[in-house]
Amino acid sequence: EVQLVESGGALIQPGGSLRLSCAASGVTVSLSYMTWVRQAPGKGLEWVSTIYSDGRAYYADSVKGRCIISRENSKNTLYVQINSLRADDTAVYYCARASSGWPYYLDYWGQGTLVAVSS
Amino acid sequence: DIPMTQSPTSLSASVGDRVTITCRPSQSISNHLNWYQQKPGKAPKLLIYGASTLQSGVPPRFSGTGSGTDFTITISSLQPEDVGIYYCQQLWTFGQGTKVEIK
Numbered sequence: 001e002v003q004l005v006e007s008g009g010a011l012i013q014p015g016g017s018l019r020l021s022c023a024a025s026g027v028t029v030s031l032s033y034m035t036w037v038r039q040a041p042g043k044g045l046e047w048v049s050t051i052y053s054d055g056r057a058y059y060a061d062s063v064k065g066r067c068i069i070s071r072e073n074s075k076n077t078l079y080v081q082i083n084s085l086r087a088d089d090t091a092v093y094y095c096a097r098a099s100s101g102w103p104y105y106l107d108y109w110g111q112g113t114l115v116a117v118s119s
Numbered sequence: 120d121i122p123m124t125q126s127p128t129s130l131s132a133s134v135g136d137r138v139t140i141t142c143r144p145s146q147s148i149s150n151h152l153n154w155y156q157q158k159p160g161k162a163p164k165l166l167i168y169g170a171s172t173l174q175s176g177v178p179p180r181f182s183g184t185g186s187g188t189d190f191t192i193t194i195s196s197l198q199p200e201d202v203g204i205y206y207c208q209q210l211w212t213f214g215q216g217t218k219v220e221i222k
Contacts, residue, residue: 035211037163044204045155045163047211058211094162103151104210105168112162 002026002108004095009113016085016117022078022095022110030073033098035106036080038091038115046091049080050098063089085117121145123207125214131222138194140217142207147187151209154183154192157216158203166205167192197221 004027008020022034036048049069051057057069068081078095092114096106122145132138142152150170155163165174167183170190180195194201202221207214 037213044216045157045206045208045213047213050211060211099168102149103153103169105153105165106155106163106208107165107168107174109162109164 002097004097004108004110006093006095006110006113009093009115011116011118012085013119014086014117017081017083018085018115019079019081020093020095020113020115024076024078024097027097027108029071029076029078033100033104034069034071034078035096035098036069036078037094037096037106038089039094039112040088040091043091048093051078053100082115085115087117089115090117091115120212121148121209123209123212123214125205125207125217127217128215129218129220131220132197133222134197134199136197138197138201138219140192140205140207140219142185142190142192142214144188144190144209148209150186152183152185152190153208155206155208156201156203157206163206194219 003025005023035050049059051069066083070079092112094112095110097108099105124143126141152170154167157163171183183192204216206216
């Protein structure tokens with residue numbers, strides 16, 4: 001059974017940084033296309049970042065330059081760090097496993113972790 | 120990025136009704152379109168991928184069709200547990216969502 005468990009969400013002041021974790025079981029993070037998706041309160045889904053199995057990383061324009069996606073193979077864990085946090089980064093952040101090719105569907109999701117950016 | 124337009128934004132239908140939601144990308148995306156259902160307070164769930172392939176475990180009352188720039192997801196007989204928000208997705212872009220409620 002595949003399980004993705006996010007952690008690290010918190011209340012953070014604007015300008016701060018946060019690193020979220022996604023601990024995986026039943027799937028090997030280093031062999032998978034792993035993705036972060038976020039959802040602001042009452043809003044729709046927004047893709048944040050994806051790391052491919054070969055290490056290539058892609059970012060949404062809204063976080064480009066402030067965001068780093070990474071993984072720790074020994075812990076089978078995915079991370080995302082977002083710097084210079086802004087109020088509009090407030091959201092539930094989900095990690096998900098993407099299929100490794102077209103049509104790039106997201107078949108396994110974590111339960112999400114809440115990041116609130118406020119002074 | 121290819122913008123995706125979903126319609127309607129919301130709908131209300133009776134139990135047993137046939138419900139259809141449309142997703143239109145701004146340019147052709149072949150059959151590279153996926154559908155998700157999100158219930159309140161829960162993570163999204165994959166329903167259909169590749170425009171028409173039902174994810175394992177998804178009830179057969181759900182179906183998807185389309186290619187190019189015109190896609191639909193249909194619930195053949197709406198059930199109370201189908202209430203939620205439905206999203207289409209292509210690569211790393213989501214539609215804005217369609218809220219489905221019971222009348």
